Amino acid sequence: MTDEPAIEARDLSLTFETGDGPVHALKDVTLSIGKGDFVSFIGPSGCGKTTFLRCVAALEEPTGGTLTVNGMSPDEARRARAYGYVFQAAGLYPWRTIAGNVRLPLEIMGFSRAEMEERIERVLDLVDLQGFGRKYPWQLSGGMQQRASIARALAFDADILLMDEPFGALDEIVRDRLNEELLSLWSRTGKTIGFVTHSIPEAVYLSTRIVVMSPRPGRITDVIESPLPRERPLDIRDSREFIEVAHRVREGLRAGHGDVL
Amino acid sequence: MRGFLPVLAVLAAILALWVAAVAPMNARQALDVAEREGAAVTPAESRTRFETPVLTLMLRNSGEIWRGYGLERPRLPTPWQVGQELWATTGEMALEGRAFSKRSLIYHAWITLQSTFWGFALGTVVGIAGAIGIVYSRTMELSVMPWAIISQTIPIVALAPMIIVLSSQLGIEERGVPKAVISAYLCFFPVLVGMVKGLRSPTAEQLDLLRTYSASGMASFLKLRLPASLPYLFTSLKIGIAAALVGTIVGELPTGAISGLGARILIGDQFGTPLAIWSALAAAAILAGVLVTLLGWAQAVTLRRMGGGR
Known part of the structure; x- marks a missing residue:
C-alpha cells in the first residue's frame, strides 16, 4: 500500500542464555508488515x-538482526508512542474506574485534562463501552474488561496495535463477537495490527496475512496472504476460501512440528 | 452487626475459663481466710495445706471455695473485680472531674498512647522507607533484609534498658523518646514485610504495560506499586499499631517511669496489688482493641474509595 513498512524485521534473532544452555526464541526472522495490515502470528507455545x-x-532486546518500527528503532518508536499493547489478561487496575484505566496512559503522557476526557469518551465509544466509564473493572464481564483494555491501548492514537492473545481467556461466543468488533474497529481506524493467537479460525478470520511459526528454534515456516475480502461477515467462515486458508495454516503448523513428532 | 456474635461467643468462653480458673488459683488464700474466720478447714494448718495439692484442697473443703471469689488481694481476681477496679480508676474518676489525676488510668493510658503514636509513626515511616529501598535496590535487599529479621529475634526486654541508657547518655531528657524508639523497633517490622510484599504485588504484565508507555520510575511507583500495596499496608498497620503499644508498655517497665500503663503494671507488682495490674492490663487490651478498630475503619473507607466491593 505505502512505500514504508510499519514493521520490518531482517534476520532477527533472540537467544536467551539459561542454565540448560542457550534457548533460541527467535532465529533469522525476516518479515515486513505494511501500514494498515492485519497480521496474525500463529504457532505452538x-x-x-x-x-x-x-x-x-x-x-x-534482540540479540541479532535488525528491527525497525515506523522506520525507527523499537526504543525510539516506543517513545514516539508508535504502538499500543494489549496483553492476554486485561490487566485493568482494580482501584480505577474504566474511565480511570483508559486515562492511565494519558496521565503518564501528560495530556491536558480536557483532552483526556474527550479521548476517553471517544475510545470508549469505539469499543462499545459508552456509559461504563464510571464502573469498576469487577463490575464488568471478562469480554467487556478486554474491550476496556483495547480502549486503553487506543487512547493515545498510536497507529500500531500489538495484541498478545487478547481473547485467549474468553469463551467462544464472546470471542466471535469481539473478533467481529475488532475487524470493524480496524476498518474504521486503519491501524496496523499485530495479533498473536493460538486459534486457526481466529487467525484466518481476522488477518490480511497469517504468519505461521514453529519452535526450537523459533522461526517463520509460512506466510499466507489471505484472499478474503476486507469486509468479512462471520459466516465467511463457511466459505471455500476460508476453509482453504485454514487448511494451509494447519499444514504449515504440522510441517513445523515434523521434526518433533 | 453479624460480626459481633462470634466475637461475643469467644469473649464469653474466655470469661468462663477465667471464672473457672479463679477457684483453684485462689484456693489456698480462700482457706486461709476461712481459717481466720473460724471455719473448719482440712488440713487445719496453713503449712500442711501448702504441701497439699490444690485439687485435693478443693475437694476436701468444697464448702469454702466461694471465698476465693471475694478476696481483697486475690492471686487471680475475678472479671467483675477487675471491671469494678477499672471503672473506679476511669469512669468514676472522670465523673468526679479527676480524669487526668495521677491515680486515674485515663491519665496513664494517655501517656502510653502518646508514646505509642510516636513509635507507630516512626516505625511506619522507617518500615515504608525500608520497603521501598528493598524493592528498588538489590543491594539493600541483600544488606537490610537479614538485619531486619535478626532485629526481631532479639528479645525487646533485653534491648529496652540499653536504649534507655543510650538515650540518657545522649542527653535526651524527655522520657517519651526512648519509649517511642522501643515502640518503633517492634512496629517497623510488620510494616516493612507487608510493604515489600505489597510493592511487589503488581504482575509482570502490569509492569510491562507501564513500560510500553515509557513511564518513569516515579510514575510507575505512584500509579501502580503504591496503590497496589495499600491493602497490604493496612493489614500491616493493624499489626504494627498493636506491636507499638506492646513496645511502649515494655519500654515503660524498666524506665523507672511513674506514669503509663506499663508503670502501673510494675508498681502493682511491687506493691502487691494484683487488681491494679489486671486493670492496667485490661486497659491496655481495650486500648489496643480501639486502635485496631479505628485502623479497620480507615481501611474500609479507603478501600471502598478505591473501588472495593470485592
Missing part, C-alpha cells in the same frame, strides 16, 4: 510469536 511482538514493543 515456544515458537516465538509473543517474543517477536515483545521485540517490536522494545520489551525484549
Whole structure:
C-alpha cells in the first residue's frame, strides 16, 4: 500500500542464555508488515510469536538482526508512542474506574485534562463501552474488561496495535463477537495490527496475512496472504476460501512440528 | 452487626475459663481466710495445706471455695473485680472531674498512647522507607533484609534498658523518646514485610504495560506499586499499631517511669496489688482493641474509595 513498512524485521534473532544452555526464541526472522495490515502470528507455545511482538514493543532486546518500527528503532518508536499493547489478561487496575484505566496512559503522557476526557469518551465509544466509564473493572464481564483494555491501548492514537492473545481467556461466543468488533474497529481506524493467537479460525478470520511459526528454534515456516475480502461477515467462515486458508495454516503448523513428532 | 456474635461467643468462653480458673488459683488464700474466720478447714494448718495439692484442697473443703471469689488481694481476681477496679480508676474518676489525676488510668493510658503514636509513626515511616529501598535496590535487599529479621529475634526486654541508657547518655531528657524508639523497633517490622510484599504485588504484565508507555520510575511507583500495596499496608498497620503499644508498655517497665500503663503494671507488682495490674492490663487490651478498630475503619473507607466491593 505505502512505500514504508510499519514493521520490518531482517534476520532477527533472540537467544536467551539459561542454565540448560542457550534457548533460541527467535532465529533469522525476516518479515515486513505494511501500514494498515492485519497480521496474525500463529504457532505452538515456544515458537516465538509473543517474543517477536515483545521485540517490536522494545520489551525484549534482540540479540541479532535488525528491527525497525515506523522506520525507527523499537526504543525510539516506543517513545514516539508508535504502538499500543494489549496483553492476554486485561490487566485493568482494580482501584480505577474504566474511565480511570483508559486515562492511565494519558496521565503518564501528560495530556491536558480536557483532552483526556474527550479521548476517553471517544475510545470508549469505539469499543462499545459508552456509559461504563464510571464502573469498576469487577463490575464488568471478562469480554467487556478486554474491550476496556483495547480502549486503553487506543487512547493515545498510536497507529500500531500489538495484541498478545487478547481473547485467549474468553469463551467462544464472546470471542466471535469481539473478533467481529475488532475487524470493524480496524476498518474504521486503519491501524496496523499485530495479533498473536493460538486459534486457526481466529487467525484466518481476522488477518490480511497469517504468519505461521514453529519452535526450537523459533522461526517463520509460512506466510499466507489471505484472499478474503476486507469486509468479512462471520459466516465467511463457511466459505471455500476460508476453509482453504485454514487448511494451509494447519499444514504449515504440522510441517513445523515434523521434526518433533 | 453479624460480626459481633462470634466475637461475643469467644469473649464469653474466655470469661468462663477465667471464672473457672479463679477457684483453684485462689484456693489456698480462700482457706486461709476461712481459717481466720473460724471455719473448719482440712488440713487445719496453713503449712500442711501448702504441701497439699490444690485439687485435693478443693475437694476436701468444697464448702469454702466461694471465698476465693471475694478476696481483697486475690492471686487471680475475678472479671467483675477487675471491671469494678477499672471503672473506679476511669469512669468514676472522670465523673468526679479527676480524669487526668495521677491515680486515674485515663491519665496513664494517655501517656502510653502518646508514646505509642510516636513509635507507630516512626516505625511506619522507617518500615515504608525500608520497603521501598528493598524493592528498588538489590543491594539493600541483600544488606537490610537479614538485619531486619535478626532485629526481631532479639528479645525487646533485653534491648529496652540499653536504649534507655543510650538515650540518657545522649542527653535526651524527655522520657517519651526512648519509649517511642522501643515502640518503633517492634512496629517497623510488620510494616516493612507487608510493604515489600505489597510493592511487589503488581504482575509482570502490569509492569510491562507501564513500560510500553515509557513511564518513569516515579510514575510507575505512584500509579501502580503504591496503590497496589495499600491493602497490604493496612493489614500491616493493624499489626504494627498493636506491636507499638506492646513496645511502649515494655519500654515503660524498666524506665523507672511513674506514669503509663506499663508503670502501673510494675508498681502493682511491687506493691502487691494484683487488681491494679489486671486493670492496667485490661486497659491496655481495650486500648489496643480501639486502635485496631479505628485502623479497620480507615481501611474500609479507603478501600471502598478505591473501588472495593470485592
